Amino acid sequence: MDLALTVRNTFVQHFHGEPVVVRSPGRINLIGEHTDYNDGLVLPAAIDKAVYVAVHKNNSNLVRLVSQEYNDQVEVGLTELVPSSSKPWTNYILGVVNQFQKRNFTVTGFNLVIGGDVPLGAGLSSSAAVECATAYALNEIFSFGLSRLELVKLAQLAEHEFAGVKCGIMDQFASVFGKPNHVIKLDCRSLEYVYVPFDLSGYKIVLFDSRVKHSLALTAYNKRREECESGVQLIQRQYPDVKSLRDVTLSQVEECIKPVDLTIFKRCAYVVEEISRVEQACEALNSNDLDTFGKLMFQTHEGLSQAYEVSCAELDFLINEAKKFPAVIGARMMGGGFGGCTINLIAGAEMKRATDLVTLSYQNQFTVTPGVYQVTPSAGTAVIV
Numbered sequence: 001m002d003l004a005l006t007v008r009n010t011f012v013q014h015f016h017g018e019p020v021v022v023r024s025p026g027r028i029n030l031i032g033e034h035t036d037y038n039d040g041l042v043l044p045a046a047i048d049k050a051v052y053v054a055v056h057k058n059n060s061n062l063v064r065l066v067s068q069e070y071n072d073q074v075e076v077g078l079t080e081l082v083p084s085s086s087k088p089w090t091n092y093i094l095g096v097v098n099q100f101q102k103r104n105f106t107v108t109g110f111n112l113v114i115g116g117d118v119p120l121g122a123g124l125s126s127s128a129a130v131e132c133a134t135a136y137a138l139n140e141i142f143s144f145g146l147s148r149l150e151l152v153k154l155a156q157l158a159e160h161e162f163a164g165v166k167c168g169i170m171d172q173f174a175s176v177f178g179k180p181n182h183v184i185k186l187d188c189r190s191l192e193y194v195y196v197p198f199d200l201s202g203y204k205i206v207l208f209d210s211r212v213k214h215s216l217a218l219t220a221y222n223k224r225r226e227e228c229e230s231g232v233q234l235i236q237r238q239y240p241d242v243k244s245l246r247d248v249t250l251s252q253v254e255e256c257i258k259p260v261d262l263t264i265f266k267r268c269a270y271v272v273e274e275i276s277r278v279e280q281a282c283e284a285l286n287s288n289d290l291d292t293f294g295k296l297m298f299q300t301h302e303g304l305s306q307a308y309e310v311s312c313a314e315l316d317f318l319i320n321e322a323k324k325f326p327a328v329i330g331a332r333m334m335g336g337g338f339g340g341c342t343i344n345l346i347a348g349a350e351m352k353r354a355t356d357l358v359t360l361s362y363q364n365q366f367t368v369t370p371g372v373y374q375v376t377p378s379a380g381t382a383v384i385v
């Protein structure tokens with residue numbers, strides 16, 4: 001059954017009354033990884049897998065939450081919102097409520113049912129989708145009047161404060177601003193963006209889900225962010241006008257960081273190169289040169305694996321296997337790292353053969369069956385019922 005309808009029906013069974021239903025999608029990122037929190041460029045898209053929330057006011061001071069995926073329910077008072085370690089799924093919803101409260105918006109009690117088909121913990125930003133769906137729905141039912149961009153920023157802060165990940169703005173932005181058949185070229189410094197038509201001319205976007213969820217992902221992510229900040233400080237000693245790695249050239253990284261700290265040097269060199277790869281990838285897209293685009297994706301993987309060190313054996317294996325097929329013109333790990341998905345551009349006619357064989361070799365190597373998701377760039381957050 002239609003997912004929106006399932007969520008709506010669950011709401012009616014639990015709470016009665018007619019809810020507002022909001023859809024907010026997961027995201028992919030074609031290129032531009034770990035650049036968002038360095039004021040750089042990214043090229044994400046919303047996908048055709050989404051989170052749905054059904055919401056209605058309940059005339060009390062309580063928030064009542066029902067999760068279809070976790071088969072769980074929670075009731076919590078609006079004056080006692082703190083991050084929960086026993087029920088982490090609630091943090092992405094309550095973190096958003098908390099952000100509205102911090103901005104002095106009066107949130108009164110509401111009922112909410114959540115469901116959807118974004119695979120959890122697969123690096124497709126199910127958490128950002130939950131935050132954005134919740135922010136959009138509450139903005140709607142309480143008529144707070146916040147703009148899409150304000151909702152994106154609020155959702156990002158909910159992730160920082162209730163989930164503890166000091167993420168950049170990419171995931172929430174892509175979920176809210178997605179557009180069918182387009183990728184978003186987003187400048188994470190100015191927040192200016194353009195929709196770039198993503199004409200796949202016979203190629204498909206296929207994700208292999210390694211099914212790996214490393215517990216070190218959260219701390220390692222925050223550590224990378226700190227390493228980048230340390231790099232900027234080292235450069236500022238000689239170039240005080242530099243504000244972030246966006247302002248930096250590779251030769252400045254060589255000059256100011258390499259003699260002091262080799263690890264920080266590798267991290268920062270990767271980021272500076274990746275920001276320029278996004279520019280090159282956009283030029284390639286504009287001239288319909290998917291081959292060059294794909295090569296840049298392979299380069300990104302190399303950088304994420306060797307220099308930024310956020311890959312893992314399973315992701316590297318998936319890339320090496322995919323590379324064996326001429327039909328795979330580009331592939332790389334996607335998102336924060338240490339697990340989740342790889343993103344692959346595969347010629348449509350060869351897609352089945354390539355995915356079957358990569359699946360088989362992954363099974364043989366790790367005795368785990370990877371997820372395989374074919375996705376298309378889709379619309380961003382919206383009320384659908």
Ligand code: GLA
Pocket residue numbers: 032033034035036037125167168169170171335336337
């Ligand atoms: C996670 C974060 C994003 C971004 C990516 C890496 O998905 O939430 O903000 O930093 O990792 O590009």
